[in-house]
Amino acid sequence: MGRLFGLGILGAIACAALATTAHAQAGSITGTVTTTAKGLALVRVTIDQKVCGNELPDHAIVVDGQGRLANAVVVLTGVKPFDSQALAQGKRLATDVTIVNDKCAFAPRVQIVRPNANVKATSKDPVLHTTHAQTDSGRTLFNVALPIPGLTITKPIGTAGNVRLVCNTHPWMRGWMVVTDDAAAISAADGRFALDNIPPGTYELRIWHELLKSAPRKITVTAGKPTDISVQMK
Amino acid sequence: MIPLLFAAALSLGEQAIQAPTTIPEMWGAWCARCHADDGSGKVAEPTIKVIPMDLRDCRWTTAEPDADWERAIAKGGPGVGLSSEMPGFEDSLTLSQIAGFVSHMRGLCKETGWPSGNNNFPRPIITEKAFPENEFALLPAVSHETEPSSAPATDFSLVAVFERRLGRRAMYEVAVPFYNWDFHSSRDAEIGDVAVAFKYAAFSSATTPGIVSFGLETTLPTGQLYKGFGKGTVVFEPFVAAGTMLGRWYVQTSGKMELPIDTLVNRVYLYNLYVGRGSSAALNSWTLGVELNGENHKLWITPQVRKELTGTGALAASLGASIPVKYRGEKVVSWVGYLVWEFLEPLRARR
Numbered sequence: 001m002g003r004l005f006g007l008g009i010l011g012a013i014a015c016a017a018l019a020t021t022a023h024a025q026a027g028s029i030t031g032t033v034t035t036t037a038k039g040l041a042l043v044r045v046t047i048d049q050k051v052c053g054n055e056l057p058d059h060a061i062v063v064d065g066q067g068r069l070a071n072a073v074v075v076l077t078g079v080k081p082f083d084s085q086a087l088a089q090g091k092r093l094a095t096d097v098t099i100v101n102d103k104c105a106f107a108p109r110v111q112i113v114r115p116n117a118n119v120k121a122t123s124k125d126p127v128l129h130t131t132h133a134q135t136d137s138g139r140t141l142f143n144v145a146l147p148i149p150g151l152t153i154t155k156p157i158g159t160a161g162n163v164r165l166v167c168n169t170h171p172w173m174r175g176w177m178v179v180t181d182d183a184a185a186i187s188a189a190d191g192r193f194a195l196d197n198i199p200p201g202t203y204e205l206r207i208w209h210e211l212l213k214s215a216p217r218k219i220t221v222t223a224g225k226p227t228d229i230s231v232q233m234k
Numbered sequence: 235m236i237p238l239l240f241a242a243a244l245s246l247g248e249q250a251i252q253a254p255t256t257i258p259e260m261w262g263a264w265c266a267r268c269h270a271d272d273g274s275g276k277v278a279e280p281t282i283k284v285i286p287m288d289l290r291d292c293r294w295t296t297a298e299p300d301a302d303w304e305r306a307i308a309k310g311g312p313g314v315g316l317s318s319e320m321p322g323f324e325d326s327l328t329l330s331q332i333a334g335f336v337s338h339m340r341g342l343c344k345e346t347g348w349p350s351g352n353n354n355f356p357r358p359i360i361t362e363k364a365f366p367e368n369e370f371a372l373l374p375a376v377s378h379e380t381e382p383s384s385a386p387a388t389d390f391s392l393v394a395v396f397e398r399r400l401g402r403r404a405m406y407e408v409a410v411p412f413y414n415w416d417f418h419s420s421r422d423a424e425i426g427d428v429a430v431a432f433k434y435a436a437f438s439s440a441t442t443p444g445i446v447s448f449g450l451e452t453t454l455p456t457g458q459l460y461k462g463f464g465k466g467t468v469v470f471e472p473f474v475a476a477g478t479m480l481g482r483w484y485v486q487t488s489g490k491m492e493l494p495i496d497t498l499v500n501r502v503y504l505y506n507l508y509v510g511r512g513s514s515a516a517l518n519s520w521t522l523g524v525e526l527n528g529e530n531h532k533l534w535i536t537p538q539v540r541k542e543l544t545g546t547g548a549l550a551a552s553l554g555a556s557i558p559v560k561y562r563g564e565k566v567v568s569w570v571g572y573l574v575w576e577f578l579e580p581l582r583a584r585r
Contacts (some may be wrong), residue, residue: 017380029397046279047267047279047281127263128267132319132321134318140318143311143318143319143320143321143322144321144325144326145264145310145321145323145325145326147260147263147323147327148253148263148326153325168281168282168319168321169267170425171281
């Protein structure tokens with residue numbers, strides 16, 4: 001038993017050392033996502049105006065004056081996110097995520113979710129919301145009622161790819177969860193994104209957006225040197 | 235995850251929204267968004283694609299047991315094979331609140347006299363079901379004859395039954411039997427005696443499960459007498475059917491007298507008892523049961539299994555073996571069963 005325990009400790013140290021070495025040799029990708037598309041018109045609210053207001057911004061396309069696009073998900077195919085703790089334990093961690101129904105909108109609008117993570121759905125609004133998660137093919141993963149604020153309901157996301165969130169009582173509400181175990185990042189309000197701790201090599205970079213498209217591209221990562229790119233979506 | 239009861243006024247800026255505290259208030263604040271205050275499903279600003287059924291229509295709101303409606307509220311539409319746009323409330327309501335919504339929904343039917351859906355038990359293969367239904371059923375039977383004086387032969391029969399509710403408590407039924415029998419060493423396929431029946435649910439408890447129905451079946455001499463496909467005379471068949479639940483067990487019974495106009499034809503007394511139990515509350519679950527089926531002094535035991543084939547429970551099949559207990563004639567075991575379709579209910583969810 002003691003020998004086994006000792007071997008376990010040695011294994012953990014070896015893994016940590018391997019991880020540290022990998023970290024030192026890693027490269028990174030930074031970039032900016034832009035688009036020529038314009039932001040969408042305000043959504044006219046037809047129900048629950050006391051809570052939702054009369055008009056709401058349509059966050060399907062969030063773009064600034066310089067064409068920099070937010071909420072684009074950049075995925076490096078085949079590269080698993082570096083996590084020393086998970087590596088030491090010989091598994092990947094599926095971190096739980098939270099989706100908030102806030103002022104009749106899903107917050108955040110777009111998020112990256114690891115496979116088999118739990119989704120915690122909650123609401124801040126004193127009206128009935130539903131959080132209805134559907135796959136690309138329209139299959140329902142779950143649809144939970146959130147009739148009162150403060151309630152949190154936890155559901156597993158499984159291994160579905162892109163998951164669409166809708167509210168069946170407020171049809172303009174949209175949210176997205178990109179379920180992937182690849183290295184991924186979401187472009188911020190200034191269109192910038194960063195993928196750190198990427199092992200050197202050539203990979204396929206895919207960019208997903210709920211309305212806009214961009215072709216996948218090959219990208220080469222060099223150790224110790226950031227690779228900066230620019231992506232335009234149409 | 236904690237079911238909540240609350241009575242706070244939820245402040246929102248300068249305005250305050252009073253949180254609903256009673257079932258009618260919750261219905262108005264939440265359910266009415268899609269189902270409308272009156273349950274009609276007609277709202278000024280629909281937010282869903284699949285328009286809900288009209289819950290004022292007593293045919294819908296009375297026909298199924300509370301457990302089915304409770305499951306629909308708790309699990310959402312997919313829990314009963316219906317639209318996924320109906321969310322699940324099991325994490326936001328208590329069981330008593332869910333039961334309260336079912337009671338409220340039942341109250342949207344303003345007519346009295348409809349038999350409670352809590353008395354709508356799974357259909358046995360042979361025992362007459364007391365609850366009136368809108369169903370189309372096919373009942374096949376296969377039996378293997380081992381008469382010592384002749385070669386073994388297998389007989390097939392298939393009865394097609396159409397059942398349709400009339401008003402609140404009544405139902406009519408038309409049954410057409412087909413036979414494919416070995417007749418003097420050659421196979422013969424013919425129609426048997428066509429039957430028409432009328433059934434009336436005379437008693438149906440709304441509180442504790444219990445239903446009693448009376449009816450009259452009339453068999454017409456459409457089948458050939460000399461081949462054994464018919465009785466050669468009109469036969470009046472008054473019957474009674476009843477059902478209840480003992481704990482989680484379904485108990486159903488029926489009795490019938492066959493009274494032929496031709497007095498040379500023997501009277502027959504039929505009596506049946508069914509006991510069964512479902513495997514779960516899901517609509518597509520299994521039900522295991524056993525029947526005792528008597529005909530005059532003869533007695534059979536019929537163990538059987540039933541499975542609902544769709545999430546809505548609109549299509550179901552049953553299979554059993556009818557084994558002689560007291561009477562050991564030439565027909566040893568008959569394989570019996572049915573495929574039944576509740577034709578007014580959706581087979582699956584609309585998208």
